[in-house]
Amino acid sequence: MSRPEPRLVRLLLRRHRGQLSAWTGLLVVLTGATTSAYQTTYATAEQRRAATELAQHNAASTVLYGVLAGEQPAHMFVWEIGAFATILAGIMAVVTAVAMTRAGEDDGTVELLRGSGVPPAAPLHAALLALAAVASVVALGCGAAVALSTGRVDGITWPGALLFGTAVGTTFLLTAYLTVVVAQVAPTATGARSLGFTLLAGAFLLRATADVQDIPWLNHLSVLGLRASVRPFDGNRAWAALVAVAVAAGLGGLSVWLARRREHGAGLVARGERRMPRRIIGSGLGLTARLVSAQAARWTVAVACLGTAFDAMGSGAVEQARRDQLGGFLGTQVGTLDPVAGFLGYVGTLVAIGTCAFALLSILTVSRDETAGRTDLVLSTGTRRWAPLAWRVVVTGAASLVLLLVTGALAAVVTPQVMDGDDVARRALASAVGQWPAVLALIGWGAFVVGRWPRRGWLTWVPLVLSSALVLLGGLLGVGERIQDLAIFGHVPDVAVPDPQVGPLVLLAAVGVAGALLGVWAIARRDVASS
Structure with missing residues (x-):
């Protein structure tokens, strides 16, 4: 044999x-x-x-x-x-x-x-x-x-x-x-x-x-x-x-x-037997928030520490850029803008990528719950078909905002201590919090994919991978600016300039809301996925 x-x-x-x-x-x-x-x-x-x-x-x-x-x-x-x-x-x-x-x-x-x-x-x-x-x-x-x-x-x-x-x-x-x-x-x-x-x-x-x-x-x-x-x-x-x-x-x-x-x-x-504290959960939204909270806390600590560490190490790169001696990968990230704004924008992109990874993993839980049969238990209580996905979208969006606020606040405290420049604290805060519309856009896309094609979860990662490649490698590869602008990242304006452009952020947020609504509409019109 x-x-x-x-x-x-x-x-x-x-x-x-x-x-x-x-x-x-x-x-x-x-x-x-x-x-x-x-x-x-x-x-x-x-x-x-x-x-x-x-x-x-x-x-x-x-x-x-x-x-x-x-x-x-x-x-x-x-x-x-x-x-x-x-x-x-x-x-x-x-x-x-x-x-x-x-x-x-x-x-x-x-x-x-x-x-x-x-x-x-x-x-x-x-x-x-x-x-x-x-x-x-x-x-x-x-x-x-x-x-x-x-x-x-x-x-x-x-x-x-x-x-x-x-x-x-x-x-x-x-x-x-x-x-x-x-x-x-x-x-x-x-x-x-x-x-x-x-x-x-x-x-x-x-x-x-x-x-x-x-x-x-x-x-x-x-x-x-x-x-x-x-x-x-x-x-x-x-x-x-x-x-x-x-x-x-x-x-x-x-x-x-x-x-x-x-x-x-x-x-x-052996798996530890922990007794969860008793809490009164009065809604499906509260249940989802409780299920997401532990994962969100871990990602918040990881992303906040990583982003702040990058900000704290950026003084040397900023000084090189000011002397026009910064080349290679970091040189393309800082670009021709104010070096402080350019470097903080680069770190903000890294923070956004980590936050989007958390958001997509959270949204994909909806499809895993379907195939595992857990969604059937929720629906048996009289819950509407679209509700679990809607709850997950709302909680994930809120958790992502908290993650970015914590990261931005920590960066606003640490970065001015190691980096000279104008409005460093405000720029550090905005470079993180300003990524929320991009995260919302990806949450909306993930909700649409889960709502329409629950077994094709890999599609949710496509915009994240392509956008990351365009923003991080586009300048090094000589990709045109118009093509780079198609990425969901890289649109946070410099808050230190007199008239920051927020139009792209509004568009990204609108795309996210539209995608989430389409996902909720689609999931209500198909059968529950099974294993």
Whole structure:
């Protein structure tokens, strides 16, 4: 009898093909499309030398990207875009690893497979093989995309490009297998996902500490430090990638060993039995608010801390921009506006992206509740068909506003202490709170998709991904301003100017309201989705 793992691998890849294609395509396009931009951004040796000296003495840049190894465009590409690519690969790894392992146990898929005669260990073995296959595709795709610039960008070579792709793919593999290990410990898929992201945040802090404090060996202990250990285009240390692959294999073996010592659907750490405080809930809106509150609180803390940290590290970039010495990715973000307004606008965009991620996850809960049967319980009380989605939209919009207010208020207190300029506090507050119309627009789109196509939740992420790419990479890639203006981000005006333009914000808010109304109308005219 043939082993079931190959068929299970094909099943996993087919089941998650939409998510895998989107993430892999994003990484390949990000790395391939931005490589040549570094040749044109720093056209002369003097520009490269000045940019390198500034970057090497700027603590904020070192925290964000690491240590810049050389003056060639290839080095600058690995320094900036390499940092983004490895972080995105880590996020992709956490999401994918949990989806292929513990999420399948929680939703009953693995139990169904085991009931059909599949050996108990086979689903985990197949998930590990599928993750390794995805890592290989990411490595080859990113490496080939960068290698296409060989001969057109100084410092880019085929061996270095393939090693860069290997670093990105192996970062995915390490993070994924580490997440699979903690997934055996966590009691639920949600807990596994939270632990995975916590470990990824810890890896970023460890990598930042290694670079700021000049302790290179710490990079070997961080999954996000692999790029610095491999050093593409600057030494090409392939042995570091091989060691990382061996460590990943060890983590895979450890996950299998731990899986044999826990019960199906449970983790090695038992789910805590907490007695929720009694509260009188008099409406469906109150119930939704209670269900969203814990998630909203976690996202508020995370986004507020992240946004304030970026604001606090921005003084060096602002001073470089004032001396007209800021290039590369940050140079395109600050633009030709007042440096303070430009940098705070960039941080505001990052805050908006995080807030939109929270909002979409909250809206998508409506479709998950439908397929899990929880919506039927609510409707059995006499609730109207459209009400659960309407409640979720209202509560998510309010929670997003609170998140942005907290982030903006914290930034307004901290930023003036580290950054000189006019109206810094007011600008910091407005750069966060002014993103609410963009968040509303995405909430409206998410409500429309959930109301009309509950099984196509991936569509809700399309505007967020495209808008993020246009705003963050449009300037670096030379995309026209009119096309960049199609993004939902980047429309918050500078409140320090005499006549700030708020028309785009009003339009975004109107789009959000219209989308939410259409979603509520559509959900009332279709059947309840079922598993």
